[in-house]
Amino acid sequence: MLHYAGVFLVIALISALFGFTGIAAGAVEIARILFFIFLVLFVASFVVGLIRRR
Incomplete structure (x- = not known):
């Protein structure tokens, strides 16, 4: 599950680099949720x- 959080974080960084802010925001939220679940x-x-x- 931590792997998926990292994958979505990388997707967010790449999409933010190319200017797709909506996709980046969605990927960041998914990565954050998966990280907290983990x-x-x-x-x-x-x-x-x-x-x-014990």
Whole structure:
């Protein structure tokens, strides 16, 4: 999922470079949402891993 966030970030950068601001804004939003979903899942799995060790 972090890979997809990076892909959308690269798409946003390239489209912003060529002046497609609508596409760039959409790709940035998708990348941001995917990154936060990844972050939440990472923290949840980290906490579950800590609980299972005890």
